[in-house]
Amino acid sequence: MQDESKKACVVEAAASGVISRYRDRLPVGEGTPIITLGEGSTPLVFAPRLSDRIGGRVFIKCEGLNPTGSFKDRGMTVAVSKAIERGAQGLICASTGNTSASAAAYAARAGIRCAVILPAGKIASGKLVQAIAHGARIISVDGNFDEALRIVRELGDKGEFAIVNSINPDRIAGQKTAAFEVVDELGDAPDIHILPLGNAGNLTAYAAGYAEYRQLGKARGLPRMIGIQAEHAAPVFHRRVIERPETVASAIRIGNPAGWDAAQRAIDKSHGAVEIVTDEEILKAQSWLARTEGIFVEPASAAPVAGLFRLAKGKRSDLISENVTIVCTCTGHGLKDPEIISARFSQAAPVAATLEAVREVISRS
Numbered sequence: 095m096q097d098e099s100k101k102a103c104v105v106e107a108a109a110s111g112v113i114s115r116y117r118d119r120l121p122v123g124e125g126t127p128i129i130t131l132g133e134g135s136t137p138l139v140f141a142p143r144l145s146d147r148i149g150g151r152v153f154i155k156c157e158g159l160n161p162t163g164s165f166k167d168r169g170m171t172v173a174v175s176k177a178i179e180r181g182a183q184g185l186i187c188a189s190t191g192n193t194s195a196s197a198a199a200y201a202a203r204a205g206i207r208c209a210v211i212l213p214a215g216k217i218a219s220g221k222l223v224q225a226i227a228h229g230a231r232i233i234s235v236d237g238n239f240d241e242a243l244r245i246v247r248e249l250g251d252k253g254e255f256a257i258v259n260s261i262n263p264d265r266i267a268g269q270k271t272a273a274f275e276v277v278d279e280l281g282d283a284p285d286i287h288i289l290p291l292g293n294a295g296n297l298t299a300y301a302a303g304y305a306e307y308r309q310l311g312k313a314r315g316l317p318r319m320i321g322i323q324a325e326h327a328a329p330v331f332h333r334r335v336i337e338r339p340e341t342v343a344s345a346i347r348i349g350n351p352a353g354w355d356a357a358q359r360a361i362d363k364s365h366g367a368v369e370i371v372t373d374e375e376i377l378k379a380q381s382w383l384a385r386t387e388g389i390f391v392e393p394a395s396a397a398p399v400a401g402l403f404r405l406a407k408g409k410r411s412d413l414i415s416e417n418v419t420i421v422c423t424c425t426g427h428g429l430k431d432p433e434i435i436s437a438r439f440s441q442a443a444p445v446a447a448t449l450e451a452v453r454e455v456i457s458r459s
C-alpha cells in the first residue's frame with residue numbers, strides 16, 4: 095500500500111514541469127527517465143507602475159518562483175534527466191550559486207551524487223544553504239567563477255561526472271521553455287525581451303525558443319534581445335575578457351562567458367543590444383521593484399529593470415513607446431541573497447509591549 099502511494103506521487107510529479115509541458119520540443123524520448131520538481135509555468139506579471147515609468151507595456155517573468163528559486167531549474171530537469179538516461183553516477187558544476195542550488199536539488203531527486211565548485215566567499219548565503227541542505231559536496235576554490243568552470247570542464251572531460259553548467263546543451267534546451275511560456279501567454283512574442291547577461295546561456299536559450307515558436311507559426315516576430323551586464327563585469331559590452339569581474343550582482347559576476355559567441359549572434363540577429371548598469375542602479379532598481387510592484391528579486395535579476403530605466407532615458411529611448419510590449423526576466427528570488435538587504439538596515443531595539451509604545455513607533459515618519 096505504501097509502495098503504491100509512493101509510485102502515484104512520482105507519476106503525478108511527472109505530469110507537471112517543463113518536460114511534461116513541452117515534451118515534443120525537448121530532446122527526450124520514451125526511454126528518458128524524467129527527473130522533475132514541477133519547474134516552469136512561472137507567473138508573467140504585468141507591472142503597471144514600471145510600465146508607466148518607462149512608457150511601454152512591461153511584464154515581469156518571475157523565474158524566482160521555480161522550485162529552487164531561479165530559472166536554472168528549467169535546464170536542470172532536462173540536463174539531469176538526460177544524464178541519468180546516459181547512466182551518470184554524479185553531477186558536477188561550477189557555480190555563482192544558483193546552478194549549484196538547482197543541481198544539488200535535482201541530484202537529490204534523482205538519487206545521485208553532486209559536486210559543486212564555488213568561488214570562495216563569493217556566493218550569496220541563500221544559495222549556499224540550499225546546496226548544503228540538499229547534500230551536495232561543496233568545494234570552494236580560491237579563484238573566480240571562470241577558473242572554477244575551467245576545472246569542471248577538465249573533470250567532465252575525463253568522464254567522471256556529468257557537467258550541468260550551461261555549456262551542457264540540454265540546459266539550454268530546457269531553458270528555452272521560458273520563451274514558449276511567454277508566447278503561449280501573450281499570444282505572440284514581445285517586442286523586446288530584456289534579461290541579465292552572465293555566462294550568457296539564458297539569452298541564447300530565449301532567442302532559440304522564440305525562433306522555434308516563430309518557425310511553428312506561434313509567434314509572428316522575434317523580440318529584440320537585450321542583455322544587461324554590471325559595469326565592472328561587462329565582457330560582452332566591452333568586447334574583452336575581464337580578469338577580475340566585480341559586482342554586487344553575484345549571479346552575473348563573470349568575466350569570460352562560456353556562451354559569449356552564441357549570445358552575441360542572438361543579439362545581433364534580433365537587432366538587440368548589450369547595456370551596462372552600475373551596482374548603485376542595480377540596488378536602486380531592486381528596492382524600487384520590491385517597494386513599488388511587490389516583486390522581490392535578487393540583485394542580478396534587478397539588473398534588467400535598471401537597464402530598462404537607462405534605456406528609457408538614454409539614446410535608445412526610441413525603442414520604447416506606449417504600444418511596445420516588453421518582457422523582463424527576473425531570474426532569481428530576492429531571498430537568495432538576504433544580506434544585500436539586511437546589511438543596510440539595523441534591527442530596531444524592541445519597545446514596551448503596550449499599545450501606546452507601538453502606536454508611537456508607527457506614527458514616526
Ligand SMILES: *Cc1c(COP(=O)(O)O)cnc(C)c1O
Nearest residue numbers: 192292293294295296345425426
Ligand atoms: C545564472 C543566473 C544569471 C545569468 O544567466 P546566464 O545564463 O549565465 O547569462 C542571472 N541571474 C540569475 C539569478 C542567475 O542565477
